[in-house]
Amino acid sequence: MIALARSIGIRLGQAIGLLLAVVVIVFLLIQIAPGDAALYLAGEQGVGDAEFLAKIRADYGLDQPLLVQLGTYVGNVAQLDLGESTYFSQPVLGLILERLVATVLLAGAALLFSVTIGVALGVFTARRPESPASHGVTVMSLVGFATPVFWLALMFIVVFAAKWGILPVGGIEDVRYEGGWFGETIDTLQHLVLPAISLGIIYLAIYSRLARASMLEVLESDYIRTARAKGAHERVVVYKHALRNGIIPVVTAAGLQIGNLLSGALLVEFVFAWPGIGRLMITSIFRRDSPMVVGIVIFSAAMVIIANLLTDLVYRFIDPRIRVGGSR
Amino acid sequence: MTDLGIAIDSSTETGGRGAFRMFLRNKAAVAGLVVFTFIVLVTIFGPGIYGVEAHKMAAGPFLGPGDDAGPLLGTDYLGRDILAGVITGGRTTLFVAAVAGTMAMGLGLVVGSLAGYFGGWIDALLMRFTEIFQAMPSLLFSLVLIYLMGPGTWKETLAIGLTLWALPARLTRAEFLRVREMEFVKASRAIGSNDLRIMTRTILPNAMPPLLVAATLLVVIAILFHAGLAFLGMVDINTISWGSIMGKNRNYTLTAWWTVAFPGIAIVITGLSIALIGDGLQDAFNPKLRGR
Numbered sequence: 001m002i003a004l005a006r007s008i009g010i011r012l013g014q015a016i017g018l019l020l021a022v023v024v025i026v027f028l029l030i031q032i033a034p035g036d037a038a039l040y041l042a043g044e045q046g047v048g049d050a051e052f053l054a055k056i057r058a059d060y061g062l063d064q065p066l067l068v069q070l071g072t073y074v075g076n077v078a079q080l081d082l083g084e085s086t087y088f089s090q091p092v093l094g095l096i097l098e099r100l101v102a103t104v105l106l107a108g109a110a111l112l113f114s115v116t117i118g119v120a121l122g123v124f125t126a127r128r129p130e131s132p133a134s135h136g137v138t139v140m141s142l143v144g145f146a147t148p149v150f151w152l153a154l155m156f157i158v159v160f161a162a163k164w165g166i167l168p169v170g171g172i173e174d175v176r177y178e179g180g181w182f183g184e185t186i187d188t189l190q191h192l193v194l195p196a197i198s199l200g201i202i203y204l205a206i207y208s209r210l211a212r213a214s215m216l217e218v219l220e221s222d223y224i225r226t227a228r229a230k231g232a233h234e235r236v237v238v239y240k241h242a243l244r245n246g247i248i249p250v251v252t253a254a255g256l257q258i259g260n261l262l263s264g265a266l267l268v269e270f271v272f273a274w275p276g277i278g279r280l281m282i283t284s285i286f287r288r289d290s291p292m293v294v295g296i297v298i299f300s301a302a303m304v305i306i307a308n309l310l311t312d313l314v315y316r317f318i319d320p321r322i323r324v325g326g327s328r
Numbered sequence: 329m330t331d332l333g334i335a336i337d338s339s340t341e342t343g344g345r346g347a348f349r350m351f352l353r354n355k356a357a358v359a360g361l362v363v364f365t366f367i368v369l370v371t372i373f374g375p376g377i378y379g380v381e382a383h384k385m386a387a388g389p390f391l392g393p394g395d396d397a398g399p400l401l402g403t404d405y406l407g408r409d410i411l412a413g414v415i416t417g418g419r420t421t422l423f424v425a426a427v428a429g430t431m432a433m434g435l436g437l438v439v440g441s442l443a444g445y446f447g448g449w450i451d452a453l454l455m456r457f458t459e460i461f462q463a464m465p466s467l468l469f470s471l472v473l474i475y476l477m478g479p480g481t482w483k484e485t486l487a488i489g490l491t492l493w494a495l496p497a498r499l500t501r502a503e504f505l506r507v508r509e510m511e512f513v514k515a516s517r518a519i520g521s522n523d524l525r526i527m528t529r530t531i532l533p534n535a536m537p538p539l540l541v542a543a544t545l546l547v548v549i550a551i552l553f554h555a556g557l558a559f560l561g562m563v564d565i566n567t568i569s570w571g572s573i574m575g576k577n578r579n580y581t582l583t584a585w586w587t588v589a590f591p592g593i594a595i596v597i598t599g600l601s602i603a604l605i606g607d608g609l610q611d612a613f614n615p616k617l618r619g620r
Contacts, residue, residue: 018463029473147599155589155592259465285562297464297468297472301465
């Protein structure tokens with residue numbers, strides 16, 4: 001138990017160090033980028049004389065040495081201060097948190113959809129390796145890998161929303177709707193279906209093939225033969241003994257893919273006008289709202305790092321043999 | 329699908345020629361190669377042969393595919409020929425993807441081989457550095473790079489290349505770690521080869537197969553990346569690419585589905601053909617993984 005707490009502690013320390021490094025890299029990138037922040041801020045105010053520029057430099061600490069600026073910046077981030085949006089004139093973190101639920105809902109639904117259906121398909125086809133369904137999984141995984149997620153989203157809108165009219169085209173809720181929380185939940189879920197499936201289907205293609213390959217390998221192993229030899233029911237062999245090992249590569253991939261999932265969510269949010277962090281990122285870029293853009297990148301990196309930590313914990317739960325964390 | 333006798337026979341062959349023969353026996357991989365070659369030829373010679381300028385008005389707006397008055401794949405909201413757009417746009421997309429993929433592969437090779445070959449603190453340092461770039465969601469990171477550098481084809485290429493190198497770096501490191509301990513590497517060291525020679529002449533050729541497969545995947549990812557960035561309108565607006573055609577016509581998707589559908593289909597077919605080549609290479613280099 002102490003060993004477990006200790007290894008989790010070490011992983012936690014590594015995660016914090018990693019996040020710190022991300023903050024430093026992002027800070028340095030902004031310094032390298034061409035352009036003078038003071039000039040830009042002065043331009044926004046419509047004043048450009050030397051005195052005003054000096055005042056801006058003093059106000060924003062731009063006259064300080066680079067290392068002092070870096071220290072201040074890291075210190076602020078450590079106190080959960082990501083600065084203030086130049087467009088909204090509100091703290092960046094608050095604006096991100098307002099939109100976090102929508103992104104987590106979308107990414108979570110897509111992840112759940114892709115992992116559960118993917119594993120189910122993988123197990124089904126691993127038991128029938130030469131069946132048409134099995135070859136279908138291979139082909140679908142390659143097609144899914146090559147398909148732009150935003151294009152799939154648009155095609156879904158054309159078919160399901162415009163042609164058949166069975167699902168909403170975009171947004172997270174119907175503003176015309178008035179009713180109780182139950183009706184509102186149903187309404188939001190209806191809006192969630194197409195974005196989540198467009199995002200999830202790409203990963204479904206990848207995970208089903210991964211699950212199939214992994215299950216094929218596990219089903220050939222000695223301990224499965226032993227389990228069969230002792231007369232265990234085939235269902236017990238597959239779902240109890242084999243699945244527990246077979247699912248590990250899928251969990252690994254899903255954990256490592258969180259960053260890509262967020263990238264995909266950004267495109268899907270853009271297409272479906274889904275009010276999440278990704279859409280905020282794109283609109284902030286067009287508004288040249290630098291604190292917002294930088295804040296979102298740091299925040300998403302934190303999300304990825306936390307997701308990787310959670311994956312490590314899930315490992316321990318699935319596979320008791322993994323005691324010391326960190327082998328990826 | 330697999331004739332067991334042939335599989336065993338081929339897997340005992342060593343070296344590139346055996347792998348090449350295995351690749352040629354894989355119908356899907358050969359089909360991928362043929363289709364991909366065709367697409368590359370079309371993007372190079374197509375615009376000249378087809379002769380319609382992609383950014384000029386060719387007919388009335390919103391003509392559907394197969395409409396007698398318009399071109400084969402229809403026209404967009406400004407009456408531009410979609411087929412001409414797809415043919416011309418492929419140039420930008422494929423060029424950026426190829427250069428960005430090569431850039432990422434090169435960076436990854438350097439970082440990964442140094443880390444895997446020298447180990448110790450060099451490895452620890454380089455891998456921590458790699459992790460920083462893996463923690464940032466790649467599309468967001470390349471968006472920030474373009475935001476900081478401004479649009480332009482070369483800058484976009486750089487922004488994609490700088491985001492995708494972590495994957496090949498980790499893979500190269502793993503391969504170098506594996507090959508480093510083999511007998512022939514020790515032999516090479518014993519006859520006095522220096523580090524650079526061992527890395528490039530002894531280890532690299534033996535680490536190549538999985539890296540070649542990764543390179544094909546990287547190009548597909550780079551195509552999708554560029555398409556996504558162009559779709560979002562983050563790239564040079566004067567350059568036609570598959571992604572930018574879709575981005576510009578996004579608001580008309582419901583009335584003119586073909587303006588978005590065909591550039592996307594072009595991406596899927598291109599990506600699939602490259603992925604099939606990668607899959608064929610994988611099977612050829614590692615017959616044990618066949619059909620997995």
